[in-house]
Amino acid sequence: MSDRRVFRWATTSTRMLAGTLVSVAAVVAAVTAVTLPWPTVAEEPAALSVVPAPAASVVACDGPLLSVGRDVAQADAVSAAAAQQVTSGASEGAPPPQEQVLAPAGQETGVGPLVFTAQPTDRTRVDVAAAGSATVFAEDLAGFAASACRPPLLESWLVGGSGETGAADLVLLSNPGVVPATVQLTVFGAAGAQTPPGGTDVIVAPGTQRVIPLAGLLLGEASPVVRVSAVGAPVHASLQASITRTLTPGGVDQVGPVSEPLTTQLITGVAVTRTPGTAGASDVATLLRMLAPSADTTASVVVTPVGQDVPALEPEEVSLTAGQPIEVDLGGLPVGSYTVRVDAAEPLVAAVWQATGFGAGDDFAWYTPSPVVSVPSLFAAPGGPAPALTLVNPEEVPVDVIVSSADGSYRLEVSVPAGGSMTARLASRTVYVLDPGDGAIRAGLSLTGDGALAGMPVWPADAAAPEIVVYP
Template sequence: MRKRTGTTIVATSIRAVVGVVIVGALGVGGVAAAQSPWPRLQSVPTPITVESAAADMVVACAGPLVAMGRDAANPTELTVAAQAQMTVGAEGSVDESGLITSAHLADSSWPLYRVDRSDTDAMLGAAQSATISADDLKGFAASACRTPQLESWIVGGATDLGTSDVLMITNPAEVSASVSLSMYGVNGRSTLPRIAVPARTQISVPLAAGVAGESSPVVRITATGAPVQASLQSSLIRTLDPSGIDVQDATGAPRTQQSLLGVRVMSEPIDNAPNVIVRVLVPDREASDGAEETDPAIVEGDVPTVPLTIVVRDAVTNDPVGVALDVAVTPGMPAEIGIPSLGAGYYSIDVSSAQPAVAAVWQATTQARGMDFAWMTAAPVIENPTVVAVPAGPAPQLHIRAATAKETVVTLTPLDGGQPIEATIEGNGSALIPVTDRTSYVLESSEPVMAAVTMSATSALAGWPIWPQQERAEPVRVYS
């Protein structure tokens, strides 16, 4: 500010001197003075590199499993059904002093995990899991704890008969957030009134509050004031028998290319019924503002449609399984595509669309009584070291796929000091790596990769993609 004031004073002083000179010259012999050149002033901006203060890295967990309607006199009341076990790993000191408090669960709170980012090597990852066996809920659920987002999507759940799904929105910030929910169903998009989420608080919204009677809803969550972490608890009852529970985190912005890793098929199909179902939504134009330029929709009759292709791949060889499925979907309306005749094993599913889309895959341990199920969302590309937290649970596997055509060396280093695991993956190849539950690893790779964790047993199934580590803000070059 002092420098800018000095420039102004200098410029004003020069103009005053010039005026005096001209007046004097005109009085003595005007024409020559009038033709004299005026002084030229030029301000040269000085570049300054500003290193912004490193914000803490924060991850928020979904919290306990909840039950709805256990009190017949209050069918919408939520109660804690099972506490979650958290596994946390970090490079740096983890601050667990902050708590998230539920606005709808009595006396319920859980830690908010934070790492100081002033250390350039700081990293943080966390995940949770829970098991329940009750008259209304039964199964295993596990999910990653995520950094909050200003926009996210939930692709999963249902609001038809036998479901009681709950959307959970967590605000880990010190200020309140205002959240908008756009619900997509068979009738297109509807928007709920904005919801206030107080600081350090989780609110719970029954999914049926937005789209009742829907078998394949999709939800877009947008926040202002502060970013939020969104997750969905979904459960199913078939003929009075609880038939699985899942907690899924949100997926990112719509993309034209998505890879769903860690898809687990545990039983052979019955009567050729699909045991894996892909749900996909191409958002309408309003929700797609700012997305990449893509091919226009194809008009069939009076209804525009968007073509997409689904390719199933073996998780170990990355070779295609069966034939590619070509389908057309209507923008703004969720669609479900069953994958027929997949035998027991591990898979990935690639979804390619002419316009940006969001997608997830539903999978189940069996189609018979005693089943559990899980939703898996798209895995983003990871280019830098990232913490992978594996919570308590059965038979965890890390599914890794090379994101380029180059040979990739992958190293998993346990943060507790155990022996590193190393694997070499051929270009565009993939691998399944057994890992240990209740353990956190640093994932490093010589080339970009995608990854997901999957856990499974006879009546237990869960999985989630690995997200890249939150990056520090880059220095900004400004001019004074």
């Protein structure tokens, strides 16, 4: 081997070794760069937390009691049978709410329903509450009705009424806004959910009330439930229910909406004023109507006397088929006040029908569920019989509740035991504040008198708008 070849081999080996060392160094440097923290420059974006300006508080009333077909020349004409007397008020220190009268579409006479609006004060929301009542004694309509004025909703549920012979029930759609609302009425009955032609694309003009006969949506349906869906503007939906038995009026009621299906529905202050009849009698004074709109489920029904822990009836398990309403006989309850609780694995809606009797001069009422009240909330007691406020505590700890009149002239402090209930007597035509403190409560008003029966739940005040973060 020549010296030149040896030198060339040595030179090549040296280059290979140097290259290997450089590669190893590069790998080590890369791994070190990944694993060790590098100096960074971070700049927090400018942000500002603001509370949106509160909107006006709006509630719409049901309006006068209505009658259909009094004009023989216009069998489907609607007329006012009795004016609604309304009690209203706003938060303490705020000016009285603004009052507006809606135009009753299709009615030639009568006064339309009232709308009350409370504008914010110093960027603070002002609550408003109102409730009305009416009494009528006529050949085609008789009884006492009372209902709370409610905020308009984009979706609501009407649980009550009938499309059978003798019933003259009316779906009331009120639009207190400034733009038209397009409403779809879905009627759930024995055949499931149906969208009848009379309930498709119903236009409710701003500042008006539309009246649609329930029988015109689903004639002959004994236990309907109506879902009201609105686009364009929210509407206040309600139901006027009435019945005539062999030419004798058997009562009237204005049924408020249920805001949404829930897995628990609790109906407070159901007033039983009639001694139970003979077992197996055809006339049932207390009925529970339920609907699971979306899925089959089993509902647990528990009826408990107010102020007691032991159920008045054996708890009952009821199978529900999706989209088909069902009624459960709760007859046999002694005279008193009751809470009806319905629990299920799937969301449902429910209401209780209660009657004072089945003869001339009797009345009935639909009791709808009471939502949870966890903030101080305003409510109004309408004119009529002295109302009873039922408080039900769903919590596992006692809840200290304060009920005071908006003008400060009345104040009641009570502690509702865990899982318990109690009743307080209030004055009619008065606006009250229900304050559950740090707890949560469910509450409802019941008005009972000679041939008069009505009930309405207490709804919570709208929550204040939360803070939002703005990035300029």
